[in-house]
Amino acid sequence: MGQLSLKNIVKTFGIIEVVKGVSLDVHEGEFIVFVGPSGCGKSTLLRMIAGLEHTTGGDIVIDGKRVNDLAPVKRGIAMVFQSYALYPHMTVYENIAFPLRVEKASEAVIREKVEAAAAILHLDKQLQQKPGNLSGGQRQRVAIGRAIVRQPEIFLFDEPLSNLDAALRADMRIELTRLHKQLGATMVYVTHDQVEAMTMADRIVVLNGGYIAQVGAPLALYHKPENTFVAGFIGNPR
Numbered sequence: 001m002g003q004l005s006l007k008n009i010v011k012t013f014g015i016i017e018v019v020k021g022v023s024l025d026v027h028e029g030e031f032i033v034f035v036g037p038s039g040c041g042k043s044t045l046l047r048m049i050a051g052l053e054h055t056t057g058g059d060i061v062i063d064g065k066r067v068n069d070l071a072p073v074k075r076g077i078a079m080v081f082q083s084y085a086l087y088p089h090m091t092v093y094e095n096i097a098f099p100l101r102v103e104k105a106s107e108a109v110i111r112e113k114v115e116a117a118a119a120i121l122h123l124d125k126q127l128q129q130k131p132g133n134l135s136g137g138q139r140q141r142v143a144i145g146r147a148i149v150r151q152p153e154i155f156l157f158d159e160p161l162s163n164l165d166a167a168l169r170a171d172m173r174i175e176l177t178r179l180h181k182q183l184g185a186t187m188v189y190v191t192h193d194q195v196e197a198m199t200m201a202d203r204i205v206v207l208n209g210g211y212i213a214q215v216g217a218p219l220a221l222y223h224k225p226e227n228t229f230v231a232g233f234i235g236n237p238r
């Protein structure tokens, strides 16, 4: 479970084509990082996978089933955004519980899942606090907690660390890698940060202007960039 295939995905806004035929097979449990400059279509691609944006062309296939016309909540996907989008008036507990309340889960199930997520994310002691009292890193972990409780097969992350300072980003890279190992879920992670891509990815997908410039393991891309764009973006300058 958690196998994702993109087949010739195209997206146009008006007359402008921003995603130009992206094809990729993501394996179960794989950590894929999409990397590329601002405006190259990373968020648009992720939003199409999540179902927050329609595709103009192509197929999105999850575990063998075409999901283009499936509602976001039915795709077995949870997305974590750059802006954590927490509810400021709710406690951490209630923020994490929110998707379960929408699903009308029982109080006992909610408690069990929220406490399990809090333990994984080291938020046990913050459960009764409001987001305003938390550090940036803690807030981001609450947003991840809200994704975890839905037990998705696939996690989508859109630049989740870009609002954190450098030291926190480094900690969170390690946390997310640990979380990936622990949950065994498929993760598709978007960033413009080469360090995040190099340290977290099983495979990196380099996007350039709506095209895939290259796909490969971090070291393969670093040592053998196929063109000057990849070399300039991630490769070993020679």
Ligand code: ADP
Pocket: 013, 018, 036, 037, 038, 039, 040, 041, 042, 043, 044, 045
């Ligand atoms: P990235 O996340 O890589 O920075 P985006 O996917 O956000 O890039 O955007 C890709 C391109 O699509 C940009 O040129 C952006 O201006 C354009 N775009 C994104 N969303 C919309 C929209 N809703 N309407 C029109 N153009 C959009």
Ligand code: MG
Pocket: 042, 043, 044
């Ligand atoms: Mg973006």
